[in-house]
Amino acid sequence: MKGYNFAYLDEQTKRMIRRALLKAVAIPGHQVPFGSREMPLPYGWGTGGIQVTASILGADDVLKVIDQGADDTTNAVSIRRFFARTAGVRTTTATAEATVIQTRHRIPEKTLREDQIIVYQVPQPEPLWRLEPSRVETTRMHGLADYGLMHVKLYEDIARYGQISIAYDYPVMVNERYLMSPSPIPAFDNPKMDMMPALQLFGAGREKRIYAIPPWTRVRSLDFDDHPFRAINAAHPCGLCGATDAFLDEVVTDDRGGRLFVCSDTDHCAERRAAGHVGADGLREAAE
Amino acid sequence: MIGALTPGFAEPVGGAQSCFRQVLDAMARPGRVYTVGAVAAPAPLSDAAAAVVLTLMDHETPLWLDPEAEAARGWIAFHTGAPITGDPAKSMFALALTHYAMTIWHRLPFGTDEAPQTSATVILHVASLTTGRAFVLEGPGLRSPATLTVDGLPGDFAAVWQRNHALYPCGIDLILCAGNQLAALPRSVAVREG
Numbered sequence: 001m002k003g004y005n006f007a008y009l010d011e012q013t014k015r016m017i018r019r020a021l022l023k024a025v026a027i028p029g030h031q032v033p034f035g036s037r038e039m040p041l042p043y044g045w046g047t048g049g050i051q052v053t054a055s056i057l058g059a060d061d062v063l064k065v066i067d068q069g070a071d072d073t074t075n076a077v078s079i080r081r082f083f084a085r086t087a088g089v090r091t092t093t094a095t096a097e098a099t100v101i102q103t104r105h106r107i108p109e110k111t112l113r114e115d116q117i118i119v120y121q122v123p124q125p126e127p128l129w130r131l132e133p134s135r136v137e138t139t140r141m142h143g144l145a146d147y148g149l150m151h152v153k154l155y156e157d158i159a160r161y162g163q164i165s166i167a168y169d170y171p172v173m174v175n176e177r178y179l180m181s182p183s184p185i186p187a188f189d190n191p192k193m194d195m196m197p198a199l200q201l202f203g204a205g206r207e208k209r210i211y212a213i214p215p216w217t218r219v220r221s222l223d224f225d226d227h228p229f230r231a232i233n234a235a236h237p238c239g240l241c242g243a244t245d246a247f248l249d250e251v252v253t254d255d256r257g258g259r260l261f262v263c264s265d266t267d268h269c270a271e272r273r274a275a276g277h278v279g280a281d282g283l284r285e286a287a288e
Numbered sequence: 289m290i291g292a293l294t295p296g297f298a299e300p301v302g303g304a305q306s307c308f309r310q311v312l313d314a315m316a317r318p319g320r321v322y323t324v325g326a327v328a329a330p331a332p333l334s335d336a337a338a339a340v341v342l343t344l345m346d347h348e349t350p351l352w353l354d355p356e357a358e359a360a361r362g363w364i365a366f367h368t369g370a371p372i373t374g375d376p377a378k379s380m381f382a383l384a385l386t387h388y389a390m391t392i393w394h395r396l397p398f399g400t401d402e403a404p405q406t407s408a409t410v411i412l413h414v415a416s417l418t419t420g421r422a423f424v425l426e427g428p429g430l431r432s433p434a435t436l437t438v439d440g441l442p443g444d445f446a447a448v449w450q451r452n453h454a455l456y457p458c459g460i461d462l463i464l465c466a467g468n469q470l471a472a473l474p475r476s477v478a479v480r481e482g
Contacts, residue, residue: 011304
Protein backbone atom coordinates (compact mmCIF):
# COMPACT_ATOMS: atom_id res chain seq x y z
CA MET A 1 0.00 0.00 0.00
CA LYS A 2 1.40 3.38 -1.00
CA GLY A 3 2.43 5.78 1.75
CA TYR A 4 2.73 3.12 4.43
CA ASN A 5 5.44 0.71 5.50
CA PHE A 6 4.89 -3.01 4.96
CA ALA A 7 2.21 -4.16 7.47
CA TYR A 8 1.47 -0.54 8.51
CA LEU A 9 3.86 -0.21 11.50
CA ASP A 10 7.19 1.60 11.06
CA GLU A 11 10.38 -0.45 11.48
CA GLN A 12 11.37 1.24 14.74
CA THR A 13 8.07 0.18 16.33
CA LYS A 14 8.39 -3.34 14.96
CA ARG A 15 11.89 -3.69 16.46
CA MET A 16 10.61 -2.56 19.86
CA ILE A 17 7.74 -5.06 19.70
CA ARG A 18 10.05 -7.80 18.42
CA ARG A 19 12.41 -7.31 21.37
CA ALA A 20 9.43 -7.52 23.74
CA LEU A 21 8.25 -10.71 22.00
CA LEU A 22 11.64 -12.40 22.45
CA LYS A 23 11.63 -11.60 26.17
CA ALA A 24 8.03 -12.78 26.43
CA VAL A 25 8.95 -16.13 24.84
CA ALA A 26 11.95 -16.49 27.17
CA ILE A 27 9.71 -15.93 30.24
CA PRO A 28 6.51 -17.85 29.43
CA GLY A 29 3.40 -16.19 30.89
CA HIS A 30 5.16 -13.03 32.07
CA GLN A 31 3.64 -9.74 30.91
CA VAL A 32 6.26 -7.61 29.15
CA PRO A 33 5.41 -3.88 28.88
CA PHE A 34 5.69 -2.36 25.41
CA GLY A 35 5.11 1.01 23.77
CA SER A 36 1.68 0.36 22.28
CA ARG A 37 0.96 2.62 19.31
CA GLU A 38 -2.14 4.40 18.09
CA MET A 39 -3.70 2.20 15.46
CA PRO A 40 -6.30 3.16 12.86
CA LEU A 41 -9.00 1.52 14.98
CA PRO A 42 -9.94 2.01 18.63
CA TYR A 43 -8.50 0.19 21.63
CA GLY A 44 -10.68 -2.81 22.33
CA TRP A 45 -10.81 -3.79 18.67
CA GLY A 46 -7.70 -5.90 18.76
CA THR A 47 -4.96 -3.26 18.57
CA GLY A 48 -2.61 -5.40 20.67
CA GLY A 49 -3.08 -8.44 18.45
CA ILE A 50 -2.73 -6.31 15.32
CA GLN A 51 0.57 -4.83 16.49
CA VAL A 52 1.95 -8.28 17.29
CA THR A 53 0.76 -9.64 13.93
CA ALA A 54 2.23 -6.64 12.08
CA SER A 55 5.59 -7.24 13.75
CA ILE A 56 5.85 -10.92 12.84
CA LEU A 57 4.12 -10.97 9.45
CA GLY A 58 6.18 -11.59 6.31
CA ALA A 59 5.28 -11.46 2.64
CA ASP A 60 5.04 -15.28 2.47
CA ASP A 61 2.68 -15.65 5.42
CA VAL A 62 -0.93 -16.73 5.05
CA LEU A 63 -3.17 -14.96 7.55
CA LYS A 64 -6.41 -16.14 9.13
CA VAL A 65 -8.37 -13.90 11.51
CA ILE A 66 -11.23 -15.12 13.67
CA ASP A 67 -13.59 -13.32 16.01
CA GLN A 68 -15.34 -15.64 18.48
CA GLY A 69 -14.45 -18.52 16.17
CA ALA A 70 -15.99 -16.93 13.09
CA ASP A 71 -14.13 -15.75 10.00
CA ASP A 72 -17.01 -13.60 8.80
CA THR A 73 -17.76 -11.21 11.67
CA THR A 74 -16.91 -7.49 11.62
CA ASN A 75 -13.68 -7.60 13.63
CA ALA A 76 -12.28 -10.57 11.72
CA VAL A 77 -13.20 -9.20 8.30
CA SER A 78 -11.80 -5.73 8.96
CA ILE A 79 -8.48 -6.98 10.41
CA ARG A 80 -8.05 -9.48 7.58
CA ARG A 81 -8.64 -6.71 5.03
CA PHE A 82 -6.32 -4.39 6.93
CA PHE A 83 -3.40 -6.77 6.46
CA ALA A 84 -4.39 -7.72 2.92
CA ARG A 85 -4.16 -4.00 2.07
CA THR A 86 -1.16 -2.91 4.15
CA ALA A 87 1.00 -6.04 3.78
CA GLY A 88 -0.43 -7.64 0.65
CA VAL A 89 -0.37 -11.04 2.36
CA ARG A 90 -2.55 -13.93 1.29
CA THR A 91 -5.51 -14.50 3.62
CA THR A 92 -7.53 -17.60 4.26
CA THR A 93 -10.40 -18.89 6.36
CA ALA A 94 -9.05 -22.44 6.46
CA THR A 95 -7.20 -23.13 9.71
CA ALA A 96 -4.87 -25.67 8.09
CA GLU A 97 -3.74 -23.23 5.38
CA ALA A 98 -2.80 -20.38 7.72
CA THR A 99 0.72 -19.72 9.01
CA VAL A 100 -0.42 -16.91 11.32
CA ILE A 101 -3.82 -16.95 13.01
CA GLN A 102 -5.02 -13.85 14.84
CA THR A 103 -7.89 -14.58 17.17
CA ARG A 104 -10.38 -12.85 19.36
CA HIS A 105 -11.68 -15.11 22.12
CA ARG A 106 -11.36 -18.60 20.58
CA ILE A 107 -8.82 -21.26 19.69
CA PRO A 108 -9.65 -23.14 16.45
CA GLU A 109 -10.98 -26.68 16.93
CA LYS A 110 -8.38 -28.12 14.55
CA THR A 111 -5.13 -28.93 16.37
CA LEU A 112 -2.53 -26.30 15.45
CA ARG A 113 0.84 -27.32 14.04
CA GLU A 114 4.46 -26.48 14.89
CA ASP A 115 4.77 -24.19 11.87
CA GLN A 116 1.82 -22.01 12.89
CA ILE A 117 1.67 -19.00 15.21
CA ILE A 118 -1.52 -17.98 17.00
CA VAL A 119 -1.88 -14.34 18.09
CA TYR A 120 -4.49 -13.55 20.75
CA GLN A 121 -6.21 -10.18 21.16
CA VAL A 122 -6.22 -9.45 24.87
CA PRO A 123 -8.45 -6.82 26.51
CA GLN A 124 -7.10 -7.30 30.08
CA PRO A 125 -3.76 -9.09 30.45
CA GLU A 126 -3.70 -8.99 34.26
CA PRO A 127 -5.41 -12.14 35.64
CA LEU A 128 -5.61 -10.60 39.13
CA TRP A 129 -7.22 -7.29 38.15
CA ARG A 130 -10.70 -8.04 39.49
CA LEU A 131 -9.15 -9.02 42.82
CA GLU A 132 -6.46 -6.36 43.14
CA PRO A 133 -6.90 -3.09 41.22
CA SER A 134 -3.35 -1.80 41.80
CA ARG A 135 -0.80 -2.60 39.09
CA VAL A 136 1.99 -2.03 41.60
CA GLU A 137 0.53 -4.71 43.86
CA THR A 138 -0.15 -7.27 41.14
CA THR A 139 3.35 -6.79 39.70
CA ARG A 140 4.73 -7.55 43.15
CA MET A 141 2.48 -10.61 43.43
CA HIS A 142 3.78 -11.94 40.11
CA GLY A 143 7.35 -11.25 41.27
CA LEU A 144 6.75 -13.30 44.40
CA ALA A 145 4.56 -15.89 42.64
CA ASP A 146 2.01 -15.06 45.34
CA TYR A 147 -1.27 -16.26 43.87
CA GLY A 148 -3.15 -17.01 47.08
CA LEU A 149 -5.72 -14.36 46.21
CA MET A 150 -6.84 -16.27 43.12
CA HIS A 151 -7.07 -19.56 45.01
CA VAL A 152 -9.25 -17.84 47.61
CA LYS A 153 -11.51 -16.52 44.82
CA LEU A 154 -11.88 -20.04 43.38
CA TYR A 155 -12.54 -21.44 46.86
CA GLU A 156 -15.20 -18.81 47.54
CA ASP A 157 -16.88 -19.72 44.25
CA ILE A 158 -17.08 -23.34 45.38
CA ALA A 159 -18.33 -22.36 48.84
CA ARG A 160 -21.01 -20.10 47.35
CA TYR A 161 -22.09 -21.91 44.18
CA GLY A 162 -20.75 -25.42 44.62
CA GLN A 163 -18.46 -24.99 41.61
CA ILE A 164 -15.91 -22.62 40.11
CA SER A 165 -18.08 -20.06 38.33
CA ILE A 166 -15.68 -18.90 35.63
CA ALA A 167 -16.83 -19.74 32.10
CA TYR A 168 -14.29 -17.70 30.12
CA ASP A 169 -10.90 -16.05 30.79
CA TYR A 170 -10.28 -18.94 33.19
CA PRO A 171 -6.89 -18.34 34.91
CA VAL A 172 -4.00 -20.64 33.99
CA MET A 173 -0.57 -21.36 35.43
CA VAL A 174 2.15 -21.27 32.78
CA ASN A 175 5.29 -23.39 33.16
CA GLU A 176 4.36 -23.66 36.87
CA ARG A 177 5.54 -20.09 37.45
CA TYR A 178 3.25 -17.34 36.16
CA LEU A 179 -0.48 -16.95 36.62
CA MET A 180 -1.78 -15.84 33.23
CA SER A 181 -4.97 -14.65 31.62
CA PRO A 182 -5.69 -16.83 28.56
CA SER A 183 -7.67 -13.85 27.17
CA PRO A 184 -11.47 -14.24 27.18
CA ILE A 185 -11.51 -17.63 25.46
CA PRO A 186 -14.09 -20.07 26.84
CA ALA A 187 -12.73 -22.37 29.57
CA PHE A 188 -13.55 -25.09 27.01
CA ASP A 189 -10.47 -23.96 25.03
CA ASN A 190 -8.06 -23.92 27.98
CA PRO A 191 -6.89 -27.53 27.58
CA LYS A 192 -5.84 -26.73 23.97
CA MET A 193 -3.19 -24.31 25.32
CA ASP A 194 -1.43 -27.05 27.24
CA MET A 195 1.49 -28.53 25.27
CA MET A 196 0.28 -26.84 22.08
CA PRO A 197 2.68 -27.46 19.16
CA ALA A 198 2.22 -23.86 17.90
CA LEU A 199 3.76 -20.70 19.37
CA GLN A 200 1.17 -18.60 21.23
CA LEU A 201 1.57 -14.80 21.37
CA PHE A 202 -0.66 -12.37 23.25
CA GLY A 203 -1.04 -8.63 22.65
CA ALA A 204 -2.92 -6.16 24.85
CA GLY A 205 -2.93 -2.75 23.10
CA ARG A 206 -4.71 -0.55 25.62
CA GLU A 207 -2.92 -2.16 28.59
CA LYS A 208 0.40 -2.14 26.70
CA ARG A 209 1.47 -5.67 27.53
CA ILE A 210 2.79 -8.58 25.47
CA TYR A 211 3.15 -12.15 26.69
CA ALA A 212 3.73 -15.55 25.17
CA ILE A 213 3.67 -19.31 25.56
CA PRO A 214 6.35 -21.24 23.65
CA PRO A 215 5.33 -24.53 21.99
CA TRP A 216 5.20 -27.62 24.19
CA THR A 217 4.79 -25.69 27.44
CA ARG A 218 2.73 -26.80 30.41
CA VAL A 219 -0.41 -24.67 30.84
CA ARG A 220 -2.52 -25.74 33.80
CA SER A 221 -6.00 -24.40 34.54
CA LEU A 222 -6.16 -23.60 38.25
CA ASP A 223 -8.30 -26.00 40.28
CA PHE A 224 -8.40 -28.10 43.44
CA ASP A 225 -7.86 -31.84 43.87
CA ASP A 226 -11.48 -32.32 44.97
CA HIS A 227 -12.84 -29.81 42.43
CA PRO A 228 -10.94 -30.55 39.24
CA PHE A 229 -11.12 -28.19 36.25
CA ARG A 230 -14.03 -28.95 33.90
CA ALA A 231 -14.36 -27.65 30.36
CA ILE A 232 -17.93 -26.38 30.04
CA ASN A 233 -19.97 -26.66 26.84
CA ALA A 234 -23.65 -26.73 25.87
CA ALA A 235 -25.04 -30.28 26.16
CA HIS A 236 -26.05 -30.52 22.50
CA PRO A 237 -24.56 -31.64 19.21
CA CYS A 238 -24.04 -28.91 16.59
CA GLY A 239 -27.35 -28.34 14.77
CA LEU A 240 -25.69 -27.98 11.38
CA CYS A 241 -22.84 -30.50 11.37
CA GLY A 242 -23.67 -32.74 14.34
CA ALA A 243 -20.28 -32.24 16.03
CA THR A 244 -20.30 -33.26 19.68
CA ASP A 245 -16.75 -32.19 20.53
CA ALA A 246 -16.80 -28.57 19.29
CA PHE A 247 -17.59 -25.41 21.27
CA LEU A 248 -21.15 -24.27 20.55
CA ASP A 249 -22.89 -20.92 20.20
CA GLU A 250 -26.56 -20.66 21.13
CA VAL A 251 -28.51 -18.79 18.44
CA VAL A 252 -32.07 -17.54 18.99
CA THR A 253 -33.93 -18.32 15.77
CA ASP A 254 -37.43 -16.90 16.33
CA ASP A 255 -39.70 -15.29 18.95
CA ARG A 256 -41.33 -18.61 19.93
CA GLY A 257 -38.43 -19.97 21.95
CA GLY A 258 -36.60 -21.45 18.99
CA ARG A 259 -32.94 -22.23 19.64
CA LEU A 260 -30.11 -23.43 17.46
CA PHE A 261 -26.78 -24.68 18.79
CA VAL A 262 -24.02 -24.34 16.21
CA CYS A 263 -20.24 -24.65 16.14
CA SER A 264 -18.60 -21.37 17.11
CA ASP A 265 -15.68 -22.29 14.80
CA THR A 266 -17.24 -21.56 11.39
CA ASP A 267 -14.36 -23.09 9.41
CA HIS A 268 -14.56 -26.31 11.43
CA CYS A 269 -18.33 -26.55 10.88
CA ALA A 270 -18.13 -25.79 7.16
CA GLU A 271 -15.39 -28.36 6.70
CA ARG A 272 -17.43 -31.02 8.48
CA ARG A 273 -20.54 -30.25 6.43
CA ALA A 274 -18.52 -30.36 3.24
CA ALA A 275 -17.35 -33.83 4.32
CA GLY A 276 -20.99 -34.92 4.58
CA HIS A 277 -21.69 -34.55 8.30
CA VAL A 278 -25.21 -33.28 8.91
CA GLY A 279 -26.79 -32.19 12.19
CA ALA A 280 -30.48 -32.38 13.18
CA ASP A 281 -31.24 -28.77 12.19
CA GLY A 282 -29.18 -29.10 9.02
CA LEU A 283 -31.61 -31.82 7.84
CA ARG A 284 -34.64 -29.70 8.68
CA GLU A 285 -33.13 -26.74 6.86
CA ALA A 286 -32.63 -28.89 3.77
CA ALA A 287 -36.20 -30.22 3.94
CA GLU A 288 -37.79 -26.75 4.20
CA MET B 289 36.70 4.04 7.94
CA ILE B 290 33.34 5.03 6.46
CA GLY B 291 34.40 4.30 2.88
CA ALA B 292 34.91 0.64 3.75
CA LEU B 293 31.43 0.06 5.23
CA THR B 294 29.49 -2.87 3.80
CA PRO B 295 25.73 -2.53 3.33
CA GLY B 296 23.09 -3.82 5.75
CA PHE B 297 20.17 -5.97 4.59
CA ALA B 298 19.70 -5.75 0.83
CA GLU B 299 15.98 -5.37 1.56
CA PRO B 300 15.75 -3.79 5.04
CA VAL B 301 12.07 -4.55 5.81
CA GLY B 302 11.98 -8.11 4.50
CA GLY B 303 15.49 -8.92 5.72
CA ALA B 304 14.74 -7.86 9.28
CA GLN B 305 11.39 -9.67 9.23
CA SER B 306 12.74 -13.00 8.05
CA CYS B 307 15.72 -12.84 10.42
CA PHE B 308 13.38 -11.97 13.30
CA ARG B 309 11.17 -14.98 12.58
CA GLN B 310 14.28 -17.20 12.70
CA VAL B 311 15.31 -15.70 16.06
CA LEU B 312 11.74 -15.93 17.39
CA ASP B 313 11.52 -19.58 16.36
CA ALA B 314 14.98 -20.24 17.80
CA MET B 315 13.95 -18.69 21.13
CA ALA B 316 10.68 -20.68 21.12
CA ARG B 317 12.46 -23.95 20.28
CA PRO B 318 15.71 -23.88 22.27
CA GLY B 319 18.68 -25.57 20.67
CA ARG B 320 17.18 -25.92 17.19
CA VAL B 321 19.58 -24.51 14.59
CA TYR B 322 18.31 -21.92 12.08
CA THR B 323 19.96 -20.42 9.01
CA VAL B 324 19.76 -16.69 8.27
CA GLY B 325 19.83 -15.11 4.82
CA ALA B 326 22.93 -13.56 3.30
CA VAL B 327 24.30 -10.38 4.89
CA ALA B 328 27.48 -8.52 3.98
CA ALA B 329 28.78 -8.92 7.53
CA PRO B 330 31.71 -6.70 8.53
CA ALA B 331 34.79 -8.49 9.86
CA PRO B 332 34.98 -9.98 12.41
CA LEU B 333 31.20 -10.56 12.76
CA SER B 334 29.55 -13.71 11.47
CA ASP B 335 26.62 -13.37 9.07
CA ALA B 336 24.22 -14.59 11.76
CA ALA B 337 25.45 -12.12 14.40
CA ALA B 338 25.38 -9.24 11.90
CA ALA B 339 21.81 -10.12 10.89
CA VAL B 340 20.70 -10.26 14.54
CA VAL B 341 22.33 -6.87 15.17
CA LEU B 342 20.50 -5.31 12.21
CA THR B 343 17.22 -6.93 13.23
CA LEU B 344 17.06 -6.10 16.93
CA MET B 345 19.23 -3.08 17.65
CA ASP B 346 18.61 0.64 17.39
CA HIS B 347 19.21 3.82 19.38
CA GLU B 348 17.20 2.39 22.30
CA THR B 349 19.48 -0.61 22.89
CA PRO B 350 22.84 0.03 24.58
CA LEU B 351 25.33 -2.56 23.34
CA TRP B 352 28.42 -3.93 25.02
CA LEU B 353 30.83 -4.78 22.22
CA ASP B 354 33.69 -7.22 22.57
CA PRO B 355 36.92 -5.11 22.28
CA GLU B 356 38.13 -7.61 19.67
CA ALA B 357 35.13 -6.68 17.51
CA GLU B 358 36.19 -3.03 17.48
CA ALA B 359 36.51 -3.18 13.67
CA ALA B 360 32.73 -3.64 13.41
CA ARG B 361 31.92 -0.67 15.66
CA GLY B 362 31.53 1.79 12.77
CA TRP B 363 29.26 -0.61 10.87
CA ILE B 364 27.01 -1.20 13.88
CA ALA B 365 26.86 2.50 14.72
CA PHE B 366 26.06 3.46 11.14
CA HIS B 367 23.38 0.83 10.45
CA THR B 368 21.66 0.67 13.84
CA GLY B 369 22.59 3.78 15.81
CA ALA B 370 22.93 1.62 18.91
CA PRO B 371 24.91 3.39 21.65
CA ILE B 372 28.01 1.31 22.37
CA THR B 373 28.83 1.18 26.06
CA GLY B 374 31.94 -0.01 27.86
CA ASP B 375 29.89 -0.80 30.96
CA PRO B 376 28.21 -4.24 30.72
CA ALA B 377 25.82 -3.29 33.55
CA LYS B 378 24.26 -0.61 31.33
CA SER B 379 23.84 -2.81 28.27
CA MET B 380 20.72 -4.42 26.83
CA PHE B 381 22.71 -6.55 24.39
CA ALA B 382 26.23 -7.92 24.61
CA LEU B 383 28.08 -9.08 21.51
CA ALA B 384 31.02 -11.39 22.22
CA LEU B 385 33.37 -12.97 19.69
CA THR B 386 34.77 -15.70 21.91
CA HIS B 387 33.85 -17.07 25.26
CA TYR B 388 36.88 -15.29 26.78
CA ALA B 389 34.82 -12.13 26.50
CA MET B 390 32.25 -13.84 28.69
CA THR B 391 34.23 -12.78 31.75
CA ILE B 392 31.76 -9.87 31.73
CA TRP B 393 28.80 -12.30 32.08
CA HIS B 394 28.39 -11.69 35.83
CA ARG B 395 28.37 -7.91 35.29
CA LEU B 396 25.43 -7.95 32.86
CA PRO B 397 21.94 -7.04 34.09
CA PHE B 398 19.95 -10.14 35.08
CA GLY B 399 16.61 -8.38 35.51
CA THR B 400 14.61 -8.11 38.71
CA ASP B 401 11.86 -10.29 40.18
CA GLU B 402 9.26 -7.71 39.15
CA ALA B 403 10.82 -6.88 35.77
CA PRO B 404 12.76 -9.96 34.61
CA GLN B 405 12.55 -8.70 31.01
CA THR B 406 15.16 -6.02 31.80
CA SER B 407 17.98 -8.56 31.63
CA ALA B 408 20.57 -8.54 28.85
CA THR B 409 20.60 -10.73 25.75
CA VAL B 410 24.02 -12.10 24.83
CA ILE B 411 24.99 -12.75 21.22
CA LEU B 412 27.94 -15.12 21.32
CA HIS B 413 30.09 -16.35 18.47
CA VAL B 414 30.90 -20.05 18.59
CA ALA B 415 33.00 -22.12 16.20
CA SER B 416 30.22 -24.47 15.15
CA LEU B 417 26.61 -25.42 15.89
CA THR B 418 26.85 -28.76 14.13
CA THR B 419 29.97 -30.33 15.65
CA GLY B 420 31.55 -30.24 19.08
CA ARG B 421 30.27 -30.99 22.58
CA ALA B 422 26.73 -32.18 23.07
CA PHE B 423 24.42 -30.55 25.58
CA VAL B 424 21.01 -31.85 26.61
CA LEU B 425 18.31 -29.20 26.88
CA GLU B 426 15.02 -29.41 28.73
CA GLY B 427 12.29 -26.85 29.29
CA PRO B 428 9.51 -24.84 27.64
CA GLY B 429 9.58 -25.14 23.84
CA LEU B 430 10.81 -28.72 23.97
CA ARG B 431 8.43 -31.65 23.83
CA SER B 432 11.18 -33.97 25.00
CA PRO B 433 14.83 -33.28 25.91
CA ALA B 434 16.76 -32.05 22.86
CA THR B 435 20.45 -32.15 22.02
CA LEU B 436 22.48 -29.13 20.95
CA THR B 437 25.98 -29.67 19.61
CA VAL B 438 28.29 -26.67 20.04
CA ASP B 439 31.97 -26.16 19.46
CA GLY B 440 33.48 -23.16 21.22
CA LEU B 441 31.70 -22.79 24.54
CA PRO B 442 33.74 -22.53 27.77
CA GLY B 443 34.54 -25.81 29.51
CA ASP B 444 32.35 -24.94 32.48
CA PHE B 445 29.42 -23.73 30.38
CA ALA B 446 26.88 -26.17 31.83
CA ALA B 447 27.69 -24.91 35.34
CA VAL B 448 27.60 -21.24 34.28
CA TRP B 449 24.26 -21.81 32.60
CA GLN B 450 22.86 -23.71 35.57
CA ARG B 451 23.56 -20.66 37.78
CA ASN B 452 21.81 -18.49 35.17
CA HIS B 453 18.83 -20.85 34.89
CA ALA B 454 18.53 -20.99 38.69
CA LEU B 455 17.76 -17.25 38.68
CA TYR B 456 14.59 -17.88 36.62
CA PRO B 457 12.46 -15.86 35.86
CA CYS B 458 15.48 -13.55 35.95
CA GLY B 459 18.53 -14.44 33.88
CA ILE B 460 20.28 -13.85 30.59
CA ASP B 461 19.09 -15.10 27.20
CA LEU B 462 21.74 -16.37 24.82
CA ILE B 463 21.87 -16.36 21.03
CA LEU B 464 24.67 -18.54 19.66
CA CYS B 465 25.98 -17.68 16.20
CA ALA B 466 28.28 -19.63 13.90
CA GLY B 467 28.65 -18.56 10.28
CA ASN B 468 25.12 -18.09 8.96
CA GLN B 469 23.57 -20.35 11.61
CA LEU B 470 22.07 -19.45 14.95
CA ALA B 471 20.46 -21.18 17.93
CA ALA B 472 19.06 -19.70 21.13
CA LEU B 473 19.03 -20.61 24.79
CA PRO B 474 16.36 -18.71 26.72
CA ARG B 475 16.83 -18.54 30.50
CA SER B 476 13.90 -20.94 30.93
CA VAL B 477 15.82 -23.91 29.57
CA ALA B 478 17.92 -26.29 31.68
CA VAL B 479 21.24 -27.45 30.19
CA ARG B 480 23.38 -30.43 31.12
CA GLU B 481 26.36 -32.09 29.48
CA GLY B 482 25.21 -34.79 27.08
